[in-house]
Amino acid sequence: MAIATISPADALRRQQTGALLIDVREAHERATGFATGALGIARAELEADPQAAVPGLDAEVLLICQSGARSMKAAQALEAAGYTHLASIEGGTSRWIAEGLPVTTPDVDTDFYDRYSRHLRLPEVGEAGQRRLEAARVAMVGAGGLGSPAAYYLAAAGVGTLVLADDDVVDRSNLQRQILHTDARIGVAKVESARVALSALNPRLRIEAFPERITAANVERLIGDADVVIDGADNFPVRYLLNDACVKLGKPLVYGAVHRFEGQVSVYDAGRRRGEAPCYRCLFPEPPPPEAAPNCAEAGVLGVLPGVIGLLQATEAIKLILGIGESLAGRLLNFDALAMRFRETRLRPDQDCVVCAPGREFPGYIDYARFCAGP
Template identity: 70%
Template sequence: MTLRSLSPADAHIRQCAGALLIDIRAAHERALGMALDAYGVAREVLERDPRAHLPETSIEVLLICQTGWRSAQCAQALLARGYRNVGTVEGGTEAWERAGLPMHAARIDADFAERYSRHLRLPEVGLDGQKKLQAARVLVVGAGGLGAPAAFYLAAAGIGTLRMADDDVVERSNLQRQILHTDARIGMPKVESAALALVALNPRVNVESVCERVTSANVERLLDGVDVVLDGGDNFPVRYLLNDACVALGKPLVYGAVHRFEGQVSVFDAGRMRGGAPCYRCLFPEPPPPEAAPNCSEAGVLGVLPGVIGMLQATEVIKLVLGIGEPLRGRLLQFDALAMRFRETRLTADPQCPVCAPDCAFPGYVDYAASCAEGTG
């Protein structure tokens, strides 16, 4: 059979006469606007199983894409499968729109489509997933070594709201690893410096800057309304407070820590999975004494190491928001930068845990600041 190529005007006449107009672009392309009453199905889906969408081989089918090239290729594939009445729209949707023919209004804007185009092409993300990211609210505690790379990638990925909490200011010693900050912003509050960098990267992100240290007095306020909490701090008082609050309020906590040349990552989700997933206290029931837990300023840290761990944390946040993949629940991922090795340790919920045991009443918050070493990463 010979492939028919129709002008947009002629294709519209045939559509009004009963021909089936199929837009074979990807979902995110169709969301930018498509011909009125066109049936949307991606080219690869249509070619894989045309009978699921076109049970009758005699039906008149008109294919439209963006410019006409993909529709011509798809039409040839349909002709080869026995469809006898297939045509394409010359110039595609661009020509259809130029001709002033009726179209569905765009559901996303061009900036959204271009900025997130690589996500939109992933079936596991797609348009619906990207909208989930846009609607998500994530608390990043710490705008330092871990919080900086994690927030940078979360903003780039399209997380709609990032609440950044840190009471520290930018120092020159931070710049070796805290990539959100610059030499010109030394002395500026870290959350303000972070907001400048994140909005410059992605103006679509809403950054809520909270220049406060996390305490038992403000932890629930900081967690209010967020979907996921990312622990980017470098001190045990904050770590235990975040864990306890996430259990009490049913929030997933993405944990990360670095020391010299080693780092670790996990997801603690006991608040939503009592008895089925461990919390941080199941792994470390009590904080260590100060002399056993030196912070980065005392022990040092390889500059690139927080970047590795922070990006792993950002990956876990994105997976949790999208509901895809296998989060690090019940697993502690450990990284040795000198050996360039990862190893994994299985974690189980402690049935006697004073915070997350299934029948345990919440014991309240304890501030450990007086007994733990503290730092900013």
């Protein structure tokens, strides 16, 4: 027997004479407004236990969603469960509102539900995950080529607090790749320029800006409360310092680096997973000689390359906060822009690593500039 489809106006008349109206959308969808008097039960929940909401199989049940598709599927599921008096509302809540029928709008944070609606539709994120993102704190060292795309997308995704540390100012040569900054802000501290751009994108964001060079003296103050640390630095002393601090403090470190047309990204999580996940020193026990690793100012870099790597870093940070997917811990992802090819290298923890070997006490911070300067 075909399930009836009825107009919103007809549904309202039936509701007023005793029919049960059920809104089968998710809670975050109903938060922006629902047909007055409707009982809100997500489709999956209703189909799993219809008797909890509708004890009588002969009760008149009207089902509504956003446009009519989900309500029809829910009606079909209820019919299969033995219900006999069902109807789906054609055009759903969209048509109900368009026709000026009574709507209840809960007293909720509508900006949250509107801004993150596409995340909220993902079962792997949902409202609980989005709230977790909003409560998260990410420390980012460097507001330049890697920090720009990573910070932009973390801000857009709803990460609640970004801690930005960078002692540099905006230079015209940065603008080819450092998209947080503009020509009008040349000469401005990068962390301040970043604060302006990120706040304009997402006013909900909390930004703690430190125009400081990160050192052994301040690293724990800057990253100590972070859930995730992102390495957006462009030099080896800072990379080794961040690695050692994250191992000591038990923080996951999302690493990224670029050189000319190639980049790489990984997650170093040895601080939380001793003996299981490697740290940066497991891969590079000793830094390369300075002449073998020139920075962008010396060797140049394709402008879009930091964008690719920074976005991958943001992706890993979001996954770590949400606890979803498989992180890059134990894997180094290499990207060749000219060949448009990714290559993955498996990484193993070094059981004799001077910093992250199981049971090893933290050896203390060192003079990283001297360590990386070579003999």
